Amino acid sequence: MTQPPPVLENEFETEDIFVNMGPQHPSTHGVFRMVLTIDGELITDVTPYVGYMHRGAEKLCETMDYRQGIGYMDRTEYLANFNAELSYVMAVERLAELEVPERATWIRMILCELNRLSSHFMFLGAFGTDVGVFGTAFVYGFRNREVIQDLFEEITGDRLMFAYFRAGGLAWEVPDNFETRVREVLKDSREGLRELDGLMTQNEIFRARTEGVGVITAEDAIDWGTSGPTLRASGVPMDIRRDEPYLFYDQVDFDVITGDHGDVFDRFYGRIREASESIKIIEQCLERLEPGPIVPDRLPRMLRTPAGEVYTRTEAPRGEYGIYLVSKGGNRPHRLKIRSACLSNLQALRDMTIGGYVADAVVILGSLDIVLCEVDR
Amino acid sequence: MKGVLKSLGATANAFVRRPVTRQYPEMHRDLPERDRAFPILLWDDDIDEPYCTGCHACERACPVECMTVLMKDNPNHESVGGDSRRRKIIDKFWIDYARCMRCNICVEVCNFEAIAMNNTWTGHEVSVYDRADLVMDLPQLLAQHRAGELDEWVADI
C-alpha cells in the first residue's frame, strides 16, 4: 500500500525524505549503510546500519589454534594488518609468557609503522575522492601505498594478508636488503606525502569543505569511545604508543599529533602529520636494528597457554585495536573479542552529521576512515 | 586562491612525469622470491617421486580445512626393491584453492619440505569459470615443480 499524499493545508507543507546511502554507494567505504533523513539538503537525522560484513571472525578464532588465528586477524583489519596481528600475538604472548627477542620487536615496530603509513596513504586517497577530487588523490595515494605494499610483499610474500607475526616473534627472517629497501620506501613516501599535501591541504575549496564540518568536542569524543586520530583531532592527546607503551615505543621519540577543532580538517591533517611521525619512528628503529634471533629459543611446536584472560591493545592507524582473550588452557582461545576502533569511531557519526549537508555526510564518514571489515568483523 | 594554484601545480607536476602504469597481462612485474600464491607440492627429482609422505600434518594444521590427503604404501620403497626411503607416500591430494587463505601454515608444519608456496605468476593466474576447477588434485599440484618451472623459497628461521 502506498501512503496517501499528505493533505496540503493553508500553508505549503513539506516533508522530509529518506535517502538510503549504501550498502552499495560509491563513498560508504564498503557495505556500510546509513539512512539519511533530509530536509532539502540539510540532514535532520542519520541512522547507521552495520553488520553486512559480519563473518564471525571472533567466533571462528575460537575454533582454531593460536597460529591459525593470525590469518583471521589480517582479514578483520585489512588496511593495517600488522597492527591487527600484533594485538593478537601480543595477547597470546602475554598469556603464554613468551619473551620476544629484541630484533623481532624492532622489526615488528618498523612494519607496524610502515603499515600505518600505508593505511594513511589509503585514507588520504579515499578522502580525496570523498571530497570530490576526481580520482587524483586516490591514484596518488594508491601509488604511494603500492610502494610500501611492494616492500611488504618482499618481506612476507603477500601483498595484503601477511600472516607474518607469530606468537613469540616472526615467521621468518626479513630479507638481507631490508634496511636499504625500507630507506628507499621512506624516501618515496616522504615525497608522496608532500605530493598529497600539496594537492589538498592548502586548497581553499578543500578547506572550505572540511573546516568546521563534522565537529565533535573532546568530551563527546571521549564519551563515544572514539580513539586514534579521530579522538586526537578533538584535542585529546591519547596515544597508546605513548600512554601504555608496547614494543619499544618508549625508546623512540615521537610527537602525539593533536588537533584543536575536532573537525574534518583536523582529522585529515592530523593523519598527514602522523604519517611523517611514523617516518621518524621508522628511522629511529632502523638505527637500533641489530642482528639476532627473531624467535625465542624454545618455542613449542604447538603453543599452549595456561588458563587466564588478557586484554592487549595497540595503536592501529584508526585507533585502539584491542584483543580480549580468555583461555581455559589448551591450544585455542576460549573466547576472543576484538575491540574495533572503527566501530567506536563510527558511533560518533550521528552526532557529527546531523545539521550538516548531504555532501558533509560523505566527507565526515570519509574522515573517520572506517574499514568495514573491522567494524563488522 | 594560492592554495588552488598550488594544487594545480601538484597535478601539473604529475602530468610531466612518467606514468607508473604496468600493463599487466603483457607485462608481468617480477615477483619477489617469497611471493605466496597457492601451495603446491614438490617433486623429488633424485628418486622421481613426490616428497610428500601423506603424513596429514598440513591437513590438520590448515585453518580452513581445504586440504585432503590420502596416504599409501610406497611401491618404490627399498623393502620392495625400489630406491626410495619413504615407506609411505602420497596417494591422493586435493587442495581447494577457492578456500585456501594462503596462510603458509601448511608449509611451516611440513616435516619433509614437501610443500611450498607457489611464487610464480602461474600460481596467481588461476581464474576459472567453475569453482570446482579450483580443487587441485595431485598431478596438478605436482606438475609445476616436476617440470622444473619453480624455484621454491624455503624460509630460514
Place this chain on the structure above:
Amino acid sequence: MNVGLFGIENVNIWVDAVIRLQLIVILMTVVVMGLIYGERKIIGRFQRRLGPMRTGPFGILQSLADALKLVGKEDLRPRGADPWVFELAVYFVFVPVFMAFVAVPFAFDWNVRVLELGLFYVVAISSINIVGWVMAGWASDNRYAMLGALRAAAQGISYELPLILSLIAVSMVVSTDAGRGSLDLGVIVAEQGHIPYIVWQPLAFAIFYVAMLAELNRTPFDIPVGESEVVGGPFVEYSGIRWSMFFLAEYAGLFILSLVGAAVFLGGWAWPLGEEVGPVWQLLLTAGKALLLIFSVFWVRVTMPRMRIDQLMGFSWKVLLPMSFALILVNGLILVYDWPDVVLLASNVVGLIALYLIIDRGITRRRVRPPARAGAATTA
C-alpha cells in the same frame, strides 16, 4: 530562397540547412568521442596513469567501443518512473546542445547560419537543457536523481546569469560600423583581429570561465552529478543509449561553450592571423583555442575538490553576480562617455584584483572554527 553551399550555387535553403546540420551532428559525434578519449588520456597523465590502452593502438578506439557497447545495452526504465517524462528528458538535454551549434562561427563565413543575435541564441538555447535535467531527475523515481536534478536546477539558474552577463559585457564593447555593441558572433570574432577581448576584459573572462565550469557541471561545481554523493545525479537510472545521449550532450556542451569562449574572448579564427589566411588555418585556430580551454577544464577537473551546494550558490549570488553587474555598469559608463579602451582594461584589472581579494579574504578566511576543547587555541 536559395543560397550557396560549398561553392554550389542555388541550393534550396531547407536542403542547405539539413545538409549543414547533418554535417554538424556527424562532426560533433566524432568530436565528442575524441574528447572523451582525450579526457581519459589527459586525466590519466595527470594521475600518472596511461589511460585507455587496450582498444586499438594507444586505446584510440576506446570511445568507439564504448559507444557500441552503450548502444547495444538494454534500455532500462524503472517501474516507478514516469514513462513519458523519463524518455523525453533525453531530448531536452540532447537537442538544444546541437541546436546551439547553428550560430557558432568555425571560420570566416563558416557556420550553419549567420544569426545577428547569435550570442543571445547560443546562451538561450543551451540553457534549455536544465529542463531536461529536472525532467530526468523527477521522472526517475529515485531520490538521488531527484536530489541531483534539484541541485542541477539551482546551479544552472544561478550560474546562467553571470555567464550571460559576462558575455554581454564583452558584446557591449564590440565596435562595429553602426557604433558599438553587437551580438553577432561573427562580428565579435572579426573585431578581434589584433587584440582578443581577453586582454581588454580579463574579469569578464574569469567570470565566464567559472560560470562555464558550473554550467557544464565540471569540478569544482559537479555537485549535481557528484559521484561520491548522489551517484551520478539525474542520470542514475538511465542506461544504454539514453545514457550515452546524456553523455554526448555533456561533452557537446563542453565543446560548444569552449567554442563560444574561444570566439568571444580568445579571438576565434581571427586572432592572430586575420581574415585572409583561409578556412584551414582559421579552423585550426578555432579548434586549437577551444581545445586549450577544454584542456584547462580537464586540468581543473583532476585537481579540484567539489564545492558544497551552499558555498556554490553563495559564490554565484554574492560574488560573481555583483561583479558581473558592476562590470556591465562600468562598461556602460565607458561607452556613454566615450573613454578610451585603456579604461576598459584598467577597470577589469581592478575588478580582477577585487575578485581575488574577495575570494581570498572574504570567503576563505572568514570561517570560525570553535575549539573542540575548552581552553584550546582558536586559531585556524
